Amino acid sequence: MSCFEVQPGWVTTNDERRCFAYFQRCSLPNLGLAFNPSLWRKTVLQIGLVDPAVYHAAIMLGSVHEDSVEKQMRLSGENLHQARHRFALEQASRAYSFLSQRQASQDPQLREVVLVCCLLFLISELLLGRYDKAAHHLQSGLQIIKETQEYQLETSRRSLLLDTTLVETFQKLDVECSHFGPGTPFSANHEPDQDWLGQNAFSDLRNVEDVHNCVTLLMNQGIPFLARCWPLSGVEIAASYGVLSNRQQQLLSLYFQFQERFQMFKDIHYNNIDRLEQRAVDLLQIQCLVQILSLKTCLIKGPIPTRMTPEYLALLSAHELFLAKFSERPSFTLDYGIIPGLWVVASQCPLYSVRIQAIKVLQSWPHAEAFKNSNVAASLALEIIKKELQAEDGRVMSVIDEYADKELAYFLFETLRSTQYSENWSFIRAYNILEQ
Known part of the structure; x- marks a missing residue:
């Protein structure tokens, strides 16, 4: 029996077993596609097989995920009225019930159980396009992490240590939520040590994990800054x-320093690492290319200068080469992926033909990367082009109609209108x- 066929040690229904199997076979393998796979293949799965609350939260996610895949990841x-959604709600209620029964428990593992449930609830809400509720679960998880860390410092109780990759996942989601929520991370614990900002910040890249850690630190700074700048008016x-x-x-400057060291690392190590690490x-x-181009242009209001077109072409080419090299197409992952870069090209490039090509790439792979959804990115990019071409009536229809999906646009704007603070997304x- 493979690890994907293991069942918990209590009585379950056929529907529960089927949805948990979907969670194991389809949801788990993709969530940690390139980074932190142990969080999903070990931590979350292991807890789900021994804790009823996590088990039912996982079933809820499996049911929502399966439904989203059938809908081509439309929000x-x-x-x-849909059976899978009713079943998911029932499973969520059961998970909450088990958590409520243990509220007064002194079990040192309870905090981690609650944190895993928070994460599974959060992902389910993102798949549904309920960003407000996803942000609420994110805040709850961050609060649990903060309280646990504070209590641990006060009592020196190592038994309350949380899984590191679980904590890092919440911190990453917090940074990313800058574009979808308050404009800044909910937590303030993303500032690097000042020593890290020195000249030798990137001098010791020994393995892929070192590279990943450096990029994470850089993006922890870059993403909130972009979320702050993009909505600003020229004034x-x-x-x-x-x-x-x-x-x-x-x-x-930090990104350019890192790029130099990163290239040295690739020259030495790239051909000697396995395919997963190469990916x-x-x-x-x-991610670095996206951030650099975004930072270069984030204070420009109005059309991007045509002299920057080659940089957008290079960014689109990098994405197309990546997709040609790695054929895996997960429907959902929490890793940073290709949507942000394709969005930057599709929404900003001075050449409409290049923007349309980026939109076509987004449409060719319906999927989600945490808060980001390829359908949303493609549809919004098309709406931006429409707004820019409104003065040229006939051209709007000829350029756009081939790629427009009216049903998808309906789902998109229904999602935006039903999300309380979507008008504040960066x-x-x-x-x-x-704006009408």
């Missing part, structure tokens, strides 16, 4: 230009997409 919200940027420009240049390295390289405000 449709919760629909209790607002002008008023704070000195401060913003200094921060922009500091971040770009991780290529993804990390893409890229929504940047392009005034919801």
